[in-house]
Amino acid sequence: MIVRTIVALALAALAASACTTASAAQLPTHIAIRIHYSHFDQTKIDVPMGVPVTFTLVNDDPIDHEWLIGDEAFHARHRAGTEAVHGDRPNEISLPPFSIKTTTLTFDRPGPLTFICHFPQHEAYGMVGVVMVKPG
Amino acid sequence: MRGFLAGLAAVAAALIVTAQPAAACAGLIGPNGAVNLLRTTTFAGYHDGIEHYVTSFQFAGGSGQFGSLIPLPGVPDKVEKGGDWTLQRLIRETNPIVRNDARSLFAVAAPQGVQVLMEVRIDALDITVLKGGGPEVGRWATEHGFRLPPAAPEVLDFYANRSPIFLAAVFDADAAKARGQRIGDGTPVHVTIPTANPWVPLRILGLGKNADDRIDADVYLLTDQRPALLPYPFANGMRLDHSAAATSALLTDLRSDKGMGWIPQSGWLTKIAIDASASQLTYDLAVDTKGTSPSRVAAGLQAPPSPTSSSGQPSSDQIALIGIALASLGAIVILRKSQSVTA
Numbered sequence: 350m351i352v353r354t355i356v357a358l359a360l361a362a363l364a365a366s367a368c369t370t371a372s373a374a375q376l377p378t379h380i381a382i383r384i385h386y387s388h389f390d391q392t393k394i395d396v397p398m399g400v401p402v403t404f405t406l407v408n409d410d411p412i413d414h415e416w417l418i419g420d421e422a423f424h425a426r427h428r429a430g431t432e433a434v435h436g437d438r439p440n441e442i443s444l445p446p447f448s449i450k451t452t453t454l455t456f457d458r459p460g461p462l463t464f465i466c467h468f469p470q471h472e473a474y475g476m477v478g479v480v481m482v483k484p485g
Numbered sequence: 486m487r488g489f490l491a492g493l494a495a496v497a498a499a500l501i502v503t504a505q506p507a508a509a510c511a512g513l514i515g516p517n518g519a520v521n522l523l524r525t526t527t528f529a530g531y532h533d534g535i536e537h538y539v540t541s542f543q544f545a546g547g548s549g550q551f552g553s554l555i556p557l558p559g560v561p562d563k564v565e566k567g568g569d570w571t572l573q574r575l576i577r578e579t580n581p582i583v584r585n586d587a588r589s590l591f592a593v594a595a596p597q598g599v600q601v602l603m604e605v606r607i608d609a610l611d612i613t614v615l616k617g618g619g620p621e622v623g624r625w626a627t628e629h630g631f632r633l634p635p636a637a638p639e640v641l642d643f644y645a646n647r648s649p650i651f652l653a654a655v656f657d658a659d660a661a662k663a664r665g666q667r668i669g670d671g672t673p674v675h676v677t678i679p680t681a682n683p684w685v686p687l688r689i690l691g692l693g694k695n696a697d698d699r700i701d702a703d704v705y706l707l708t709d710q711r712p713a714l715l716p717y718p719f720a721n722g723m724r725l726d727h728s729a730a731a732t733s734a735l736l737t738d739l740r741s742d743k744g745m746g747w748i749p750q751s752g753w754l755t756k757i758a759i760d761a762s763a764s765q766l767t768y769d770l771a772v773d774t775k776g777t778s779p780s781r782v783a784a785g786l787q788a789p790p791s792p793t794s795s796s797g798q799p800s801s802d803q804i805a806l807i808g809i810a811l812a813s814l815g816a817i818v819i820l821r822k823s824q825s826v827t828a
Contacts, residue, residue, distance in 0.1 A: 387635035387636065387637075410620075411624040412635070412638060449622065474636065479671060484555055
């Protein structure tokens, strides 16, 4: 219950932040993504190119998830990867149960990138989303 | 998963549920993400307000530890080694082909938010009875090294909202080998659960499976009289294969096995066959042992009025949902995290 309350407050704060940013720069630079029942609550997100974008990732599930964002070649590697835990790279985030993590990325080229949880069966279950990087 | 026969004390209905080996399958996530199919045989009987649940954990070879979580309709009085041939005899009654299930697990200490009600070691099996909500039980499993399938959070909530009791079974393959168990050897487990009315978890059978994966299961019910079932009429991969008074020979044979003296002198045997895709199994099997009106909540066709808290008492409607939760039927199969691999 406490965790859920914290999560709700965090999401509310981030939503407010995102709204403020969006009105100032058209596209948000602070984005909250919640994972519940092994699904991302946002699966299509537009972000600006060349500007730091902060993602707050909230795992509301009692199981491990991960948030890996990249192009198709990146995901092809991870589908056959062997790393049990991520954390050294800002585009590869491991999310233990009931955890909140933040990462900041600056996208340097336009176009779509996908974010996926590559735990066994999770991608097939629907844990896939798209970030569309749009030139300023 | 919790499908158990909870007994209606007032009705004194006898209910037996068995998942035929061939049918009761669950997905096991392997180290490489592959899904292996496991089979489990389960028997549950209800008499004098007590549910007797017997399932078998079959040694399928390999090494390491594997596990499953089973939702229960109530807090068990006792968990002990079951009789040696009850499951085989029940299956033979309606189907001469005997197939068994394998299951594995592992367990450890409980984190905050979950009560450990009972811990029992049976051969190479470590069994823990837990009380807690879906998130708490899921977290307990995760923190104890298991990887739940992605559908587990929702499914755990689905069952915990009716009954916050789960049984975690951990099979130690290395211990089984050390004991001299051969591939195919089963360890029968007998769970005794005071409860009120029966329902059989079917939705849990799809856990860990892809939407198109097939689920084949047989559910045997033994009640004092012909039961009323829901969903009805049967559809979506469920069919009625057998409905008749139980034979004296069957009841006598079952009664003569270890720990099975509670089998009544007469009863009604029902066999439900499940032949469905995982995406079709969105329901459970509700059973009214009085033959009148099964609960839509128990069948998963309607949400409970309010979630059951970890410390709260089940509502009368929840009690009416008696679960014949079959470990095998509704086992959430998990693999120890140490054996899992991710990208």
